Amino acid sequence: SIHIGNTDIPFSSQAKNLGVTLSSNLSMEKHVTNVCRSAYVEIRRISNIRHYLTTDATKTLVCAFVLSKLDYCNSLLSSCPNQLLNKLQKVQNSAARLVFKARKQEHIKPLLQKLHWLPVHSRIQYKISTLCYNSFSETYPLYLSELLTVYYPSRQLRSILDTKTFRIPLTKTKTFGERAFSFTGPKQWNSLPYDVRYSPSLLSFKKALKTYLFKSAYE
Known part of the structure; x- marks a missing residue:
């Protein structure tokens, strides 16, 4: 304890900062639980008036009140255990079924494809990759740009022409070290195709990135 x-x-086992619940072991389990609870409340509220709404109106409400909760600070969930991400994916699945008035037994993949929604793990990669793309901008926050280092090969290789590749740092621990932005950012960024990474503008990058992630998730 602290004596004042x-x-x-x-000391508290958990604390909330900017809407994110951080636990002492950085498991993010409590945060995911809170997000799911809050999202299901919104799903129930929308379902109560679903018979008055069109499909498009329902989709708009779901994106505003449910998916926004799944996307908020979701980059913190990178490399988290699948059991946590699956909880968030169930929320998204419930939201998709609500939009189409689909039964629980109906296969979810065609519904997500029809809505053109990326699954939860791809939405996380989308957020992190966008942060990495912005790092090449002069207006990028210094506290994030300092975590990324452009990779320059020591020898004259063909890859020397690729100036948009980051160096992946070594980590001491797999559980926490590989969840840091300094590691997971470069790792996910380097895995993107060359033409996606070299998009001329942020708008074209987001469009190409979503297309790539969508195909990877559903094809």
């Missing part, structure tokens, strides 16, 4: 004046203030 005549009071002992004990």
